[in-house]
Amino acid sequence: MTEFSTRTVFFISDGTGITAETLGHSLLAQFPDMRFKQVRLPFVDSIEKARDCATRIREAGRSDGTRPIVFNSLVGPELVAGLRNADALFLDLFERFIEPLEQELGQRSTHTVGRFHGIADSLDYKNRIEAINFALAHDDGVSHAELDVSDVILVGVSRSGKTPTSLYLAMQFGVKAANYPLIPEDFERSKLPTELHKHRRKLFGLTISAERLSQIRQERRPDSVYASLDNCHYEIDAARRLMERERIPWLDSTARSIEEIATKIMQDVHLNKRGY
């Protein structure tokens, strides 16, 4: 087995497979020298489909010359039996944890197929969809209506990461995040936009390095003043001074993913959604 051999990795689920894939990605990232070919097999909800999966696993093993790795979140014993009819390293997500949970809780689990992602009717889900619509309606300072029902209002210079962060907060956490650009007019007046003043306690700032900002803006408006390094330096410094003066908590988005930024925001502003 050479260091750079390719392994096929399957994520198998009776639902979307997103749970298996999320855990699988985290684990595979611990082996950065390996190359993995990743295959998602969702909605495996019959014995026939489980057997089809076994066939695909066998074929991948033959073609790779090494046995595949399978992250499995199927729960029914018949399904699992159908699946395991192939040579692979099977890592069962649920099997390992369900039993200790049953013992601890003194209850049997429902073994419900694809339960987590089949929640389109739940209140939690409805909140998430509402929050997405809210983020879209309140992107880039488009609307000042209903800012009082927002959970957080992101501020920062154009292209500092506000929009994807707002959408992620909505999608993952059901948090209503508006976002509002800080623009040269605000810096000249040295004041927050009037609309934001009464919501000061909900504000959270994003900043970014001037180099990175210039690079991002170049892609959108090449060779503009807007994208120039000088202008980016000016805007970022002015925005930072404004945030410090107004005591707005802020975070540097430069080397952080939207997952990390969103999680930090949740932590810092103690958003009370879903019990956090």
Next chain:
Amino acid sequence: MTEFSTRTVFFISDGTGITAETLGHSLLAQFPDMRFKQVRLPFVDSIEKARDCATRIREAGRSDGTRPIVFNSLVGPELVAGLRNADALFLDLFERFIEPLEQELGQRSTHTVGRFHGIADSLDYKNRIEAINFALAHDDGVSHAELDVSDVILVGVSRSGKTPTSLYLAMQFGVKAANYPLIPEDFERSKLPTELHKHRRKLFGLTISAERLSQIRQERRPDSVYASLDNCHYEIDAARRLMERERIPWLDSTARSIEEIATKIMQDVHLNKRGY
């Protein structure tokens, strides 16, 4: 222990905790009669922080009168030791799987802290952010530019779920999804909008029940013709006929979450992002 006692559940991670939380939610959903108070403790990257977690776990146990459940994705032995200095059911996400993976791959894992979500520089991450910007720029038929670089174009009547699905496809899978409304003018002409014709093979339709659609539209424009059940029936039937005539694959979004819809679309149109 009564059936409805509350348990505190902690999701603990040296990164965002999203992996622990995703798996935890799936597992807890198997116990629908229980009430769980959920607490995310992210960015636990020092022994002091791990010990603080242990304190919070102990306090929760005292206040609940039952020991908490901990989904732990910390990997370093010192961190884990600091954390385990409390009475709880510890479910270690990584510990269970890393060892069999190391054996299978013949490699040691890097045990890298928060590796998965610290990937803001990776190509994969850049694709996701680009896809989010693409989805926003091509929401609701706003722009016809660059439709040729889209991976999929969602079509359907207004409020059938196109926008959140496009954003989820972008955020989770890095897929560039445009979306395009089917409107009464299209039905009268009995034809797809001209711009879409040359991209027919990328089209994917969403439909929805008339009752659900009317309900969603009522929330936005109460007592309008747009929201009336009759009009919703008309639009949905006409859109479905149009999609059938044009042989556009479609899916009913009524009882499905955006995760399920997005996964089905990935499966049906064989999107080749990230090796699927």
